[in-house]
Amino acid sequence: MAEFVIRAFNDKTTSLTLSSRKLKKVPECVSMLPRLSVLQLNNNFISSLPAELLSLQHLLELNLGNNALEEVPAVLGHLESLKKLYLFSNRIRAVPHEVIGGLKKLVVLNLNHNHIQRLPAEIKCLTRLEHLSVLDNKLEEIPAEVCHLTCLSVLNLTSNNLTHLPQQLYQCKGLTKLHVARNKLTSLPEGIQTLPKLQVLDVAGNKLSMFPVGFHQLHLKELYFEDNRLVRCEPMSSVQDVQVFTLKELVARFVLREKRDRSSPVNRTLPLFPSLVTLLANSSCCAVCLSPFLTTWLQCVHFISLKKDMNMRSSQSIPVRALLCSYKCFNTDGHPYYGVASR
């Protein structure tokens, strides 16, 4: 072993490959190669890293895939130049926040095939992260702080136990590929239709009943959605009770309509009531009459042809969520929206 390291040392090489050598620990002499920029330690039996690795302050890429680590090692949090870190196929349960918080230059983080239940909020410190992969773990939720990662291009969360994704996911404006297949998602966050670069979306094997409002505005190239619980178009008659709106809803609708008129005094006085502004920020717009409303609405779907409406190859249709303000709008003729029956 020392022979390889010494040869590397003599050559003043910046790359060292010690893959598949049945190593149980990192050879001590590795820390004597401060110029090292790439270190491959994958396919060994390494269960911890020595503190001496701290000397590798020029290390850009570290591959520890397929080893016996049970935690993301503490010393990694001090390798501040690291750009690519591979930790796939270990036995990692814990991702300590102080370690993640130190990897500020990381571009690629691969944690696939481990036993991770949660990611720390400090993930937001990885402001240059472009590729985050946590495939085949035990994640039950994703911290909302992931949404601060505006450089994130590929997010792979396939095969976890996620029941929902953070609502602010639309803030990850750089996202091009989102893989969330084989989870327990019952819905996708509203607003993902505003992700300008999203091209690949894999939601197969979840519990989705429909896609979020405006979904067909995405410019997707690939969409995988088999094995979900999507609502089907099976017309049936229904009895509709006339709605009686609450006073709050009626006032909210009035204020929201006035707000659209620039000359209305509402626009001058509303900023004086910040809690009201926050409340009204949750309003939506009726898909039929385009009027605003606050909380009382009818959940409907319309069926979008992937070929005609989204320019994709598939000849399938998908149900996309639409919100209507009232039965009055629902009962008008000529719109494409169907009510959703619960069974």
Ligand SMILES: [Zn+2]
């Ligand atoms: Zn309406």
